[in-house]
Amino acid sequence: MENSILLKKLKENAEEKIISFHMPGHKNGKVYNGYKDLYGFGKIGKLDVTEIKGTDNLHAPEGIIKEAQEKAASFFGADYTFFIVNGTSSANISALMSVANPNDQVIVPRDCHKSITNAMILGGLIPVYISPEIDPVRNISMGVKPKTIEEAILENPDIKAVVITYPNYYGICSDIEEISKIVHKYNKVLIVDEAHGSHFGLSDELPMSSIEAGADIVCQSIHKTLPSFTQSSMLHVKGDRINLERLKFMLTINQSSSPSYLLMTSLDIAREIAQNHGKRLMNDLLNNINYFSNEIRDINGIELLDVSVIGKYGVKNIDLTRVVINMTKLGLSGVQLEDLLRNEYNIQMEMSDTNHIVAIATIGNTRDDFESLLQALIDIKNKNGIIYNKMDSISFGYNIPKVRLSPRDAVFRNKKDILFENSVGKISGEYIVPYPPGIPMVCPGEEITKEIIEGVKSLRKNGINIIGMNDECFMKIKVIE
Ligand SMILES: Cc1ncc(COP(=O)(O)O)c(C=O)c1O
Structure with missing residues (x-):
């Protein structure tokens, strides 16, 4: 990772063996070294520096952070990129507070992440909820139709911005290009919560990235689908609709004043890996997923969410790296299946709902991982009917309740x-x-x-x-x- 300017600096610092009279309190990991069984914490601690001579300040970057952010902007196709140490949650909040004042309305899909609603609370914003399409059989939310957005803008012409989740948790992608055109036709700002889509640029087989589609602000949890540490994200800005000074101010409000260098460096490393090896690794991953899907597709009773949903329920495309499996025909709920995989096969899914399990596959997964998952599912299928009972059917509506107070x-x-x-x-x-x-x-x-x-x-x-x-x-x- 010779081109990670942040890692280079952290290594230099560690080798200088600086006598620390500064934060953090573990003193370059020395405190940890006095204890056994800390699983490498002493070593990690050597890299955990703050703003000292030679490092930089995330909130007013002039040196290595500025340089690392510029490299990220260039790689992701943005004009400006901000490193985020409090997750996409804080990026979403900052993005919204940078484009709307208290009592301003913003259009948000009902299936938005909680951080978007938290932005309403913190910024005093008024949500105009729009419904994503619902797949009535799978009972999950799918895409948001461009027409739904246009109607909401026409009904609420004073709105300041439109927020879209792209992709959703199941890898479902709305028609972001068309949505972007509509939002800009009415001179509004498009903020995309791309928490689950940082990897889109790594293959033409994946959906278009929302920066490419023309979004003004894009918030990505690099830690979810690219190899960075938990909580590290990026916020990208493209075009001239965003007031950068105001955005920077909101980021200082919503983020720690002691940003973690471990998190920021992991962002720089993730960008390095994606830039230098990402396309090849993504190609391998997509081949492995293709192999897995072909094997699974032939097994009666195991279903995958696949490209057949494209064109229905507002779905423009799907993220092929999101593996969504349904075994309800065999009497297994998603929750039961997730538990079985973890308890009996040592395989941990990202999440489950009543019908599905959802796997997040990244360039870190190997062919063996998919083999293990495949064998486990076959094993579970073969045992089914002997040990498992039919699940209760569950009814749950996604209707938007009446809004009585902001x-x-x-x-x-x-x-x-x-x-x-x-x-x-x-x-x-x-x-x-x-x-x-x-x-x-x-x-x-x-x-x-x-x-x-x-x-x-x-x-x-x-x-x-x-x-x-x-x-x-x-x-x-x-x-x-
Ligand atoms: C759609 C969406 N947006 C935002 C977030 C928050 O991201 P982070 O965990 O990086 O704060 C999540 C987290 O799961 C999410 O699913």
């Missing part, structure tokens, strides 16, 4: 606990978010319905994790007084 007002109003069972018609003071995939059933400020209460019961019965409610037993909910 997210910000709802968060700061007084609340009281009432029985969840008796909360129909009340304004929720809490989120209710099945996670994964993280689509809110209710956000603060929205009206609770009977469908929501039944939906929560049904999801819990099927083992889906629900976050947001304070009461872990789901008996009580906070509502606005």
Whole structure:
């Protein structure tokens, strides 16, 4: 990784054996060295520096961070790239707060990540929710149709920006190029939450990257699909619709004033690997996935989400590296299948829902990984019918509840606990978010319905994790007084 300017500097620092009277408190890892079994922490600690002589400041970069960010911008096709140390969550919040003032409206898909709703709370923004298309059989959200966006802009001509999640958790991609044209036709800003799509530029077989499609701001969790450390992301800007000074200010508000050099360096290393070896590695990965998919496709009872969805439900393309498997025909819910794979075969999926398991495959996965997954699924299929029961069917709607208060007002109003069972018609003071995939059933400020209460019961019965409610037993909910 000789071209990673950040890694070079960290190595130089470590070799200089500087006597540290600065942060962090582990003193170049020395504290860790006094303890056994710290699994390399002492070594990692040597690289964990802060802003000292020779390093740079993420919030006002002039040296090595500036240079590393410029290399990233050039590789990803952006005009400016910002390294992010608080995840795409903080990038999304900063992006929105940079383009809209309190009480401004922004168009957001209902299946947006929680960080987008958090941006509404922090920035005092008003969401205009649009519905993604739903696949009624799979019961997952699919693409957002360009027509849906255009109608929402025409109905709310004062909106400041449109947010699109591209791709979604299942690798589903809307027609981002067409959406970009529409948003710009009305002189609005397009922010793309590309948390799951940093790898798109590595192959022509993958969907177009949203920077290429003309988006103004793109937030990518490099840590999800390229090889960087957890929490490290990038925010890219293209074109002249964004006020860079304001964006930089929002990034300082939403990020740590002690940015981790380990995270920033891992971003630089990920860019290096992607730039120098990414196309070859991605080609290998796609070959392995192709092999796996061909083998699976012939097995009765195991289904893959594949290119056949393109052209339906607002889907323009799919991310082939997202392996979405359904074995409900064999009586196995996604949650059960995920548990089986982990408990009996030592294979960990990214997530499961009632019907599917979702694997994130990256250039780090080998042919052996796919062989193991294939053999495990065949084994599970062969045992099925002997040891597994049919799953209960589950009904859960993705209807957008009535918005009675802005997210910000709802968060700061007084609340009281009432029985969840008796909360129909009340304004929720809490989120209710099945996670994964993280689509809110209710956000603060929205009206609770009977469908929501039944939906929560049904999801819990099927083992889906629900976050947001304070009461872990789901008996009580906070509502606005
Ligand atoms: C669509 C989407 N956006 C944003 C995020 C937040 O990204 P990060 O974990 O990098 O903060 C996630 C996390 O899962 C996500 O799925």
